[in-house]
Structures are given as structure tokens and as C-alpha cells.
Amino acid sequence: MYRIVSAIFLAENIKKFEIEAPMIAKKRKAGQFVIIRIDQNGERIPLTIADSDPEKGTITIIAQGVGKSTRELNCKEAGDSIADVVGPLGTPSHIENFGTAISIGGGVGTAIAYPTAAALKEAGNYVITINGARSKDLVILEDEMKAVSDEAYITTDDGSYGFHGFVTQKLQELIDSGKKIDFVLAIGPIPMMKAVADVTRPYGIKTVVSLNPIMIDGTGMCGGCRVTVGGEIKFGCIDGPEFDAHQVDFKNLADRNRIYQHEEKEANDTFAH
Template sequence: MYTILKKEVLNPTVTRMVIDAPFVAKRAKAGQFIILRVNEEGERIPLTIADSDSEKGTVSIIFQIVGKTTMLLNTLEEGDSLHDFVGPLGKPSEIDGNEKVCIIGGGVGCAIAYPTAKAFHEAGSDVTTIVGFRNKDLVILEDEFKECSDAYYLMSDDGSVGQKGVVTLKLEELIQSGEKFDKVIAIGPIIMMKFVCELTKKYNIPTVVSMNPIMIDGTGMCGGCRLRVGDEIKFACVDGPDFDGHLVDFDEAMSRNRAYMDFEKHEREETCNLLNKEVA
């Protein structure tokens, strides 16, 4: 069993948990993920490792409450335990301490962008972070990003916090002002990553994207995270989750992701009905 040491509500739909998992914490690196199971009858879901502490033996996960399993996971409290917590899985992000990098996070994707920004910072890189949210109520990890960023920019769709606009607006402003990035790393909604890559391709800036948003079972067995990268077929959970963003077929990935989200919506409705019956 893996005990939940801390539970924190980051915004109305996003929760952070710190899990006692010393063997995972000892080997965890930025970009990797775990697979957990809430209980013996539960499904296995992959979640990115948001942070880890090898000395304390803890691993942090951040999840959005979007489907049956994340709803059940969110019902657990500090002191409760997870049935399974396996990892670290996936290939670690490639970290170079001699680079000037721009880390871009969108929405809950910031939970994945943060450990990458932190790893580059600790390696000695110059880190610029651009994060985007729909509004001020959804902002997460602001203090954490500021701590590991040489420059931090907050964008919001409605202008209620930071600068009004999308992350690509700020990225292009920085590029046109003379900033020269060795690499851009984009993590968030698929449509956001697509537009980031279209922009960086125009300026010939190498770009890495994390395809965690299309992962389902974390093993490659379901085929949900299958995507075309250049002339090859890859699986986000087995071959990634990081890929060359200029080679990813985002349109195909978005089509597959929409089908999965429709399924998750149905599962969420069924779970709500079940929980309501139990309360009644």
C-alpha cells in the first residue's frame, strides 16, 4: 500500500497528492510517469510524476478530475492508501545544463511542465517559463515556477490574471524582441502544442512536446496513445512521452483524443450517478 501523506486542492478541478513511495522516488526523473490503481477492482491510469524527493521517499502527483478513476482518487484523504503505484515509467526528458530553454505549459499540463523546468534549472540552464490558463481561478504552481525560472510569464484567456492572450502570443513577442532559445518544450492541450510547434517551426527553433494528454493505460496495449511521428508510428507511453514536435501529426492525435474524452464523459456521468446513489 502507498500512503497519501498530503492532499492539496490546487484549483476546483485539480488536486495534488504526495505519496509515500520510496522505491519510485529513488529513481524518478523529469518527464517520467507512474501507473496507479485506487483499489483492487480499479482501473490502472498513468499520471506524470510532478515532483519527487529521494531522501524523503515521496512522489507528488497532480491530476485533473475528469473521469471515473480520478473522481474516485479524489475521494481519498491524507492517511488513505493507494493499492498500486508503479514506476518510474517512460523515458526521462533530455536535460542539458548549457541551454537556454523556454518551457511552455498550458492548463493542467503545467503539472508536467514544472518538473521539466525544475530539472533544467537545477542543471544550470537559463529557463524562461510561459504558462497559460483560461482564468485566474485555474492558475496552479505559480510560486513553484517562479522559483525555478529566470523569467516567468503568466497568460490568461480572459485577462483576469497576467497578460491577456495565449502562450504563443508571448512566445512570439520574446522571439521578436531578440530572445534566442536553444529549445522550446511545450506541454499541455494538444491544440496548444500544435500552434506552438507551428510558430517555432517558422523560426527554426527545435521543439519538444510531451504527449501525455493522449495516454490512457500507460502500457501501449490499448493503442490510445498511438501517433504518427514523421514516417513512423509511435506510442506515447512506450516510446515517449517526449517527441520532436515538428514531426508529430497533431490532427490525428486530436481526433483520437476526442474519442477518448467522449468515453471519459460517459464514465464520469456513470460514476456521478453511482456516488449519488451511495449518498442517498
């Protein structure tokens, strides 16, 4: 069993957990994830490792309660335990000194953009972060993102905080300002990642996205996480989760992620908490 050391809501439905997992805390690199099961019969939930403390032996994950399992997870409190935490899984982010790097997080995607932004800063990049949310109360990790940024922007769709508009509009504004941008990382909902890829493509700016296909084993065995990148089939769990945004077939990803929509809705409707 893996003990939850702390559990706090960052925004409505979005909860941050610090979990005792010393081996993973020691080994994990930015961009990697874990698969957790709340109990023996639980669904396997892939979650990116947002942070870790090797001294304390803890990892940090951030979950948005959108379906039965994530809502169940978000009912857990400090002192409770989780049956399984497997990881670190996935290929770590490719980090180098690109020059000027923009890390974009949309919604709970910021939890994934943050560790990579920190690693980009550590590698000597000039780091710009764009932290987008629908409204002010859904902005997460504002201070953490700021701490690893040379320039930090918040965008909200409704204009309740920061720049009024989408992350792509802020990105376009930065490109139009003549700033030389060498690398863009975008993590969030599929339409957002696709929109970022469309903005950077004409400028030839290297752009990476972190994909969220349905996963089961997370080790390349089941094929559930198949994604099409550059016309080839790749496995999100071992070849990714990060891929060249300009090569990703986002429609295929969105279609595959909808396969179990009916079952997911049924399970969610029966969840009573």
C-alpha cells in the same frame, strides 16, 4: 497499498497528492510518469511525476478531475491509500544545456512542465517559464515555477492575471523581442501544443511536447498509446512521452484520444460523488 501523505486542491478540480512510493521517488527522472489504480477494479490512470522527495520516500502527482476515475481520485484525502502505483515509466526528458530554454505549461500541463523546467535550470540553462491558464483561479504552481525560472510569465485567456492572452502570444512576443531562444518545451492541451509548434517551426527552434495518448499497460505491450511522429508509429509510453513537436501528427493524436469518448461520458455521468 500506497499511502497518501497529503492531498490539497491547487485550483478547482486540480488536486496535488504526495504519495508514499520510496522506490519510485529514488529512481524517477524529470519527464517520467506513473500509472495508478485507485482500487483493484480501477481504471489505469497515467500521471506525470511532478516532484519527488527521495529522503521522505514520496512522489508528487497532480490530477485534474475530468472523468470518472480522476474525479474519484480527487475525492481521496491524506491518510487514504491507492491500490497500485507503477513506475517510473517512460523515457526521461532529454536535458542538456541548450542555452535559453522556455518551458510552457498550459492548465494542468504546468504540473508536467515544472519538473522539466527545474531540470533545465539545474543543467545551467537560462530558463524562461510561461504558465498559462484560462483564468487567475486556475493558475497552478506559480511559486514553484518562479523558483526555477530566470524569467517567469503568467498568461490568462481572460486577462484576470498576468499577460492577457494565450501562451503562444507571449512566446511570439519573446521571439519578436530578438531574444535568442534555443529550446522550447510545451505541455498542455493538444491544440495548445500544436499552436506552440506552429509558432516555433518557422524559426527552427527545437521544440518538444509531452503527449497524452490513451495508455493501458504503459510498458509497450498493448499498443494503445500509438502516436505518429515523423510519419512513423511510436509508442507514447516507452518512446515518449516527449517527442519533437514539429514531427508530431496532432490530428491523429486528437482523433485517437476521442475513441472512447462515449464510454468515458457514460462512466462520468454515473459517478455520483
